[in-house]
Amino acid sequence: MTAYVRGTTRVSAIAIAQARLVGIQWAQKVCTGEYKARERWPDYDDKLKAIARRLVAGIARGEHDRRYTPIPEDQLLDALAAACNDEAATWWEKRPARFRP
Numbered sequence: 102m103t104a105y106v107r108g109t110t111r112v113s114a115i116a117i118a119q120a121r122l123v124g125i126q127w128a129q130k131v132c133t134g135e136y137k138a139r140e141r142w143p144d145y146d147d148k149l150k151a152i153a154r155r156l157v158a159g160i161a162r163g164e165h166d167r168r169y170t171p172i173p174e175d176q177l178l179d180a181l182a183a184a185c186n187d188e189a190a191t192w193w194e195k196r197p198a199r200f201r202p
Contacts, residue, residue: 112180116164120157120181124188127156129200132193138202142190145183153182153189 128142143149161178 112177112184113164116160116181117184119160120184121188123156123160124153124185125192127153127185128189128192128196131189132196132200137200139193142186142193145186145190149186150179150182153185154178157181157185 157178161174161181164177164181
């Protein structure tokens with residue numbers, strides 16, 4: 102199985118792909134609200150990190166149960182949350198016209 106490496110954390114490619122899909126859904130949901138007029142995705146601060154960690158918590162639990170070499174759950178959550186946020190920011194930059202003001 103291929104792995105995505107972020108720092109010293111190895112996460113399966115499937116878990117990263119799932120986290121990225123969650124990021125796209127998150128950005129689409131945010132984009133339909135009051136933040137639609139924003140030019141760019143907000144900076145990755147503590148608030149966004151907490152939201153992203155909450156969104157990918159289920160993926161992290163499932164991934165942690167399947168690991169042959171378990172890594173600390175906090176590191177796994179951080180890697181998945183970062184992938185989620187990165188994909189949300191990428192989607193925001195390329196968002197379709199219907200999601201623009």
